[in-house]
Amino acid sequence: MKKTLLTLLVLAGIGSVNTVNAQLPSGSIAPDWTLSDINGNSYNLYNLLDNGYTVIIDMNATWCPPCWSYHQSGELEDLWVNHGPAGQPGVSAGTTDDVYVFMVESDGSTNAADLAGTGSNTAGNWIAGTDFPIIDDASLASPYALAYYPTIYSICANRQLTEVGAISASAHYANVGSCVSASGTNNGGLLSYNGETASCSAIDVVVTLQNLGSAPLTAATIEVFDGATSVASTNWTGNLSTYGIDQVTVGQVTPSAATNYTIEITSADDNASDNSISQTLSPATAASSLDVSVQIETDAYGSETTWEIRDASNAVVASGGPYNDLSAAGTTVQPPVSVLLTSPADCHTFTVFDSWGDGMDAGYGAGNFAVKDAAGNTLLSGGDFADEDGGKFLSGTTPSTIEENAINGLGVYPNPFTTIATVNFNNNTGIDAIIEVVNMVGQVVYTENVGDASGLQNITIDGTSFDAGIYMINVKAGSVLTSERVVLTK
Secondary structure, three states: OHHHHHHHHHHOOOOEEEEEOOOOOOEEOOOOEHHHHHHHEEEEEHHHOOOOOOEEEEEEOOOOOOHHHHHHHHHHHHHHHHHHHOOOOOOOOOOOEEEEEEEEEEEOOOOHHOOOOOOOOOOOOOOOOOOOOEEEOOOOOOOOOOOOOOOEEEEEOOOEEEEEEOOOOHHHHHHOOOOOOOOOOOEEEEEEEEOOOOEEEEOEEEEEEEOOOOOOEEEEEEEEEOOEEEEEEEEEEEEEEOEEEEEEEEEEOOOOOEEEEEEEEEEOOHHHHHOEEEEEEEEEEOOOOOOOOOEEEOOOEEHHEEEEEOOOOOEEEEEEEOOOOOOOOOOEEEEOEEEEEEOOOOOOEEEEEEEOOOOOOOOOOOOOEEEOOOOOOEEEEEEEOOEEEEEEOOOOOOHHHHHHHHHHEEEEOOOOEEEEEEEEEEEOOOEEEEEEEEEEEOOEEEEEEEOOOOEEEEEEEEEEOOOEEEEEEEEOOOOEEEEEEEEEEE
């Protein structure tokens, strides 16, 4: 079904074809590689970067219509002609000599005939008129987390990559000018912030340190500033060669409100322009009460979406999904799920998962999620992510009025169980209660409508046909949901 819908979307003009995972986010360090082109010439990425080249890799497939359209546009060929390595085929004598371009055919099921346009799995002749190197090797798909065709990365000398997309030759070269490169002798640089941005307690400030000097970097003082006040620091030591990197925990901060911190190298350094980054850090949002609402709007692939809420002990206290798919791009507003939390003023973690790795807003409908408290305040929200998203929030101290009409007293006995489990609860909603048994990948393996009888309910579930493992017992009545984790042993 995924392949069918993707074909429809491509024919409708959406400029990419999905594969399996989420692509590497911009700012990532590009994995090194050594590969040979179809003419037997070998290339090493880091050697090219060390020689001052920015490297463009166009990861595509011979059968991919958007890939073929971009290839035919000639933008990468123009980039090669005017900025490619001096003396190489097709490169102008007036080249700036600072860019390398590679086409990387990344589908392992295609062959040389497909590249030449004579195979059965191709959009045309990719070799004719192409002067820059063509590499026919699917081995980059995994380390570069190839998510769709074409994926086009620009890789700077300092190893940082940016997903640039199918842009013009001039736009590619404009990106080259923004690359960071080594300068000076003793020059540490901060590339990115890598820690949590919100937490129920102290936040570890974690950054990526890179040596941007010609001499080995062996020491650096890194500080965190709230305005002009230093609130955390560390004296890092190590041994980084040029462009080497290290993840450094600078210290902890405990913001009382959303605060923009500056993280800076304050020791002696030859280039201060790359010493500082800023990051806003926040305390976890506190809910107004114990009950929260999970609101999900799925994209066309609802079956890829699941979610869970875990308490401070990492126990799953609520979960949902997967949902139904659509036959074309679009969204579906799922019924809100009300969750009555049982741990007052406790840190909870909400996580939404996408099993395909492209989030809920990747061109198949602008899906989104939100967790709201009983007063309607948004605790967490999003939709544009890769494999998972979410964050932490604090539960309130008291339930709202929803407790008066709640399902309560939920218990499962015995727990763990081997075959038969009894589910006990009080249904005070006045509407039908539905029991679901959900496995840890979000699949509903059992469901039963037990009606609207009020008072204590005793429902027997036969788990003989279930696999051993951890399950969530969900009891739903309208928008009210309460859950209990159980273990099935065999």
